[in-house]
Amino acid sequence: MEMKNKNINGHFKVLKLPRFLLHYSLFLLCFTIFVPSQAFDYADALSKSLLYFEAQRSGRLPYNQRVTWRHHSGLTDGLEQGVDLVGGYYDAGDHVKFGLPMAFTITMLSWGVIEYGKQIEAAGEMEHALEAIKWGTDYFIKAHTNPNVLWAEVGDGDTDHYCWQRPEDMTTSRRAYKIDQKNPGSDLAGETAAAMAAASIVFRKSNSHYSHLLLQHAQELFEFGDKYRGKYDSSVGVVKSYYASVSGFMDELLWAALWLYKATDNADYFKYVINKGHCFGGIGWAISEFSWDVKYAGIQIIASKLLHEEKHSQQTHILEQYKSKAEYYICSCLNKNNGSNNNVDRTPAGLLYVRRWNNMQYVSSAAYLLTVYSDFLQNSQKKIKCHEGLVGHEELLIFAKSQVDYILGSNPQNMSYLVGFGPKYPIRVHHRGASIVPYRENKGFIGCTQGYDNWYSNPKPNPNVLIGALVGGPDCQDNFSDERGNYMQTEACTYNTAPLVGVFARLNELDSTPLRASYQRNTY
Numbered sequence: 034m035e036m037k038n039k040n041i042n043g044h045f046k047v048l049k050l051p052r053f054l055l056h057y058s059l060f061l062l063c064f065t066i067f068v069p070s071q072a073f074d075y076a077d078a079l080s081k082s083l084l085y086f087e088a089q090r091s092g093r094l095p096y097n098q099r100v101t102w103r104h105h106s107g108l109t110d111g112l113e114q115g116v117d118l119v120g121g122y123y124d125a126g127d128h129v130k131f132g133l134p135m136a137f138t139i140t141m142l143s144w145g146v147i148e149y150g151k152q153i154e155a156a157g158e159m160e161h162a163l164e165a166i167k168w169g170t171d172y173f174i175k176a177h178t179n180p181n182v183l184w185a186e187v188g189d190g191d192t193d194h195y196c197w198q199r200p201e202d203m204t205t206s207r208r209a210y211k212i213d214q215k216n217p218g219s220d221l222a223g224e225t226a227a228a229m230a231a232a233s234i235v236f237r238k239s240n241s242h243y244s245h246l247l248l249q250h251a252q253e254l255f256e257f258g259d260k261y262r263g264k265y266d267s268s269v270g271v272v273k274s275y276y277a278s279v280s281g282f283m284d285e286l287l288w289a290a291l292w293l294y295k296a297t298d299n300a301d302y303f304k305y306v307i308n309k310g311h312c313f314g315g316i317g318w319a320i321s322e323f324s325w326d327v328k329y330a331g332i333q334i335i336a337s338k339l340l341h342e343e344k345h346s347q348q349t350h351i352l353e354q355y356k357s358k359a360e361y362y363i364c365s366c367l368n369k370n371n372g373s374n375n376n377v378d379r380t381p382a383g384l385l386y387v388r389r390w391n392n393m394q395y396v397s398s399a400a401y402l403l404t405v406y407s408d409f410l411q412n413s414q415k416k417i418k419c420h421e422g423l424v425g426h427e428e429l430l431i432f433a434k435s436q437v438d439y440i441l442g443s444n445p446q447n448m449s450y451l452v453g454f455g456p457k458y459p460i461r462v463h464h465r466g467a468s469i470v471p472y473r474e475n476k477g478f479i480g481c482t483q484g485y486d487n488w489y490s491n492p493k494p495n496p497n498v499l500i501g502a503l504v505g506g507p508d509c510q511d512n513f514s515d516e517r518g519n520y521m522q523t524e525a526c527t528y529n530t531a532p533l534v535g536v537f538a539r540l541n542e543l544d545s546t547p548l549r550a551s552y553q554r555n556t557y
């Protein structure tokens with residue numbers, strides 16, 4: 034990520050639960066909306082979204098690398114510190130390998146495959162999805178060199194941003210930074226544990242040895258993070274201006290425990306989620322944002338799904354509280370909580386709008402959570418109660434689809450914010466590699482400031498299309514300026530695209546079955 038202080042303080046909305054009137058008479062006004070048959074090729078969007086992860090690869094690229102404007106890079110990562118940290122993903126338009134957002138990216142890709150594996154398989158993209166996950170988890174295995182040591186970052190934002198170079202030419206510092214017992218980082222350890230636990234579920238059938246290995250790392254990392262508590266940005270100072278953990282580590286510890294519970298079925302992890310639900314904010318925070326930093330809504334949604342399993346009948350009291358917060362999140366996206374402070378803003382054309390910098394990350398994560406919750410409501414034959422009334426599963430999916438369709442081109446700019454999709458998309462993406470002549474065409478070294486002079490400042494389109502990248506997106510008025518220097522809008526990040534993989538697969542499945550929505554209005 035290019036900018037500093039990506040988190041703006043005060044992004045928590047501490048809010049009370051919407052209260053419902055207990056006695057009311059309910060009149061249902063049902064009508065049906067037929068959404069016009071699919072305007073977008075979601076299968077194409079799915080394929081492209083997975084290509085993006087190949088463009089972000091660091092390390093030695095394999096023979097079947099499809100994004101051919103990229104080449105090997107970062108081959109000495111970790112060398113200075115005597116550890117092999119070759120591999121993993123560049124985070125965004127720069128070349129730092131940031132552990133926390135990388136782990137969140139892998140958790141979301143894995144969750145997408147867990148929920149929508151059937152649909153991804155049907156679209157013929159399972160192999161690519163597994164490769165995208167494994168490129169991350171292979172790196173986490175390397176980075177977790179000891180039960181209580183995890184390498185947190187390679188390179189640093191300040192020196193990296195001093196240069197505009199292809200990754201293949203990189204001359205900036207590749208110093209690696211770690212967390213350990215004396216320098217803890219429960220948020221980073223927790224998110225990496227969550228990613229590896231979720232990925233262990235993904236690989237259970239196809240590669241059981243690998244799945245076991247991931248699970249073992251996940252368990253150790255969780256234990257490390259839980260035993261030695263602390264925020265990783267206090268231990269790894271260089272990350273502070275880029276990916277400071279504003280929400281702290283309690284959300285990541287709950288998140289990790291929940292994913293470990295899903296991966297192992299071990300009741301100890303479940304007890305952790307139940308017993309710490311209150312102290313760690315899981316049942317206390319009602320939040321309208323789900324991101325690489327703030328995991329509460331994801332925790333609450335997964336916990337809600339446990340409510341309906343027989344074996345959890347002793348803990349329904351706590352699970353119900355998780356669920357009410359999950360539904361707060363959903364209702365806030367749907368604009369159906371009580372009052373504008375409790376709802377997510379929208380642009381005039383209807384895009385969820387959380388903040389100026391890289392707003393699309395919140396849109397894609399919301400589209401994912403809404404899609405998952407919609408399927409959950411449908412399967413459990415339930416509706417949710419928002420302040421504005423009862424909401425059925427169709428409405429959640431229709432709204433998620435509207436956000437995805439906005440991303441793909443249904444917007445005032447007629448612009449697909451998913452690069453390389455459709456006839457019009459950003460052509461000056463803020464991305465070092467994409468904006469410079471490909472290494473395979475021109476192997477001549479391009480220096481630090483030479484890159485700024487000859488390529489960054491060049492008004493022409495990028496020579497390489499960063500296919501499948503979801504850029505930061507438009508401003509609060511649906512305006513978008515396709516300038517390389519406009520990093521708030523034209524930079525993409527791995528965690529922007531990751532949640533969309535599952536959503537594209539789910540929407541692709543809808544292809545032949547039009548959505549029917551029964552809206553219900555309560556009259557008190």
Ligand SMILES: *[C@@H]1O[C@H](CO)[C@@H](O)[C@H](O)[C@H]1NC(C)=O
Pocket residue numbers: 051052053054371372
């Ligand atoms: C909705 O919010 C208003 C303003 O804060 C408040 O007066 C009202 O009691 C709330 N209604 C419910 C049902 O919570």
Ligand SMILES: *[C@@H]1O[C@H](CO)[C@@H](O)[C@H](O)[C@H]1NC(C)=O
Pocket residue numbers: 445446447
């Ligand atoms: C987008 O497309 C619509 C319909 O074709 C057209 O009326 C509008 O002018 C276009 N807007 C832009 C910014 O190109």
Ligand SMILES: *[C@@H]1O[C@H](CO)[C@@H](O)[C@H](O)[C@H]1NC(C)=O
Pocket residue numbers: 508510512
């Ligand atoms: C957004 O675009 C509209 C229409 O082109 C223009 O009127 C408005 O001033 C722009 N807003 C901003 C904040 O740039």
